[in-house]
Amino acid sequence: MTPLILIAEDEPAQVEVLRYNLESEGYRVVTAVNGEEALLVVEEEGPDLVLLDWMMPELSGIEVCRRLRERTQTKRLPVIMLTARGEESDRVRGLDSGADDYLVKPFSPGELIARVRAVMRRTRPGLDEEHISYGGITMDLAAHKVTRDGRAVHLGPTEFRLLRILMERPGRVFSRESLLDMAWGRDIYVEARTVDVHIRRLRKALNENDDTDIIRTVRGAGYAIDSEHGAG
Template sequence: MQPLILIVEDEPDLVPLLTYNLEREGFRTIVARDGEEALLTAKEQLPNLILLDWMLPLVSGLEVCRQLRRNPGTRETPIIMLTAKGEEDDRVRGLNSGADDYITKPFSPAELLARVRAVMRRATPGVSEETLRCGELVMDLAAHRVKRSGREIHLGPTEFRLLRHFMQHPGRVFSREQLLDMVWGRDVYIEPRTVDVHIRRLRKAINENDDQDLIRTVRSAGYALETVPA
């Protein structure tokens, strides 16, 4: 699945511009028009990155950023502030609130895309263009292969996508509904219990030699990928 970016912006003319340029580069986008909607959407959709306007109705961008940083589910989500405020004190306030970067309006689409890619690279240091590394696990995205401690693991397409999502967010707990959205897609209707079937298959594959179980079940919450040092 392509990375999902939450655009939090209330300027009607700017939203289509942001959406068009990001989707043209292969990102998926969702939009929130005010601070309250931004907080709710970020917790429900778990985007890979948030573009957050400073001046928002209902809840300011600064307060949205602070609340996201206090929430365990969104604490590590990269945030880029978008604002017309360009003074140094304002930039410092934005960064001190928890933002990863800061872009002053007006900005070029090329600058925006460069900042997005740079922040996402910093936020996921185990990710290169073609390889994911998470403890003992190594996923070659180009060759569609997975190894654990050098041993090749054979996965079906769905298990591969599921493991890729976990490796991109190690340690984070995802509910069945969140996994369905992120791995299968929001427009596909599948019973939530289907996730359990694929989790069992994934567990069997990566724990084939009675290795430590890397998939943690969190009662009433969901699943997470545990990391074991390589």
């Protein structure tokens, strides 16, 4: 699944440069022009990484980052801060707010892409081109096979898509609406409760041998896969 990156930046020329370079590398892109919109887009679109400008209208990048880290659903969302501030005290402040990395303008497209890839590798360590592994579960994306502690797990196509979404971002809580968009597509109408049905099927398949249930239900929020906490 192609990673989705949010560009939160209020300078149109800078947005277009970032968009061009990211899309040229195969990433999907959404944008926001101020801090309030950035928080809304994160909630609605569920990006895999945020490029966050320090100086933005409405809310600063520092404040946006702090709020993302305070929310259960986004506390692990990768954030790279973009800023013209190059002093050490500013870099420390940016990282202390919860940013995973820090880029000082102007920067080259090559450096940007390298930083994005590095942060993705750190925050999604179980993911490579053909396999995802987490909590004893391994997905072979090419062969469309799943195992748990070496045991074959038989899943339908929808359960496979849901598991992949959850496995690619361990610990992150996905709303039912987000899972609908990502697993079924925005152009198909499916009721939100359908997600619950398929999650139950996924749990049953994964826990066939009375294994620990690592799909966590977050009341009023959605679902996450989390080997540390189990089901809620």
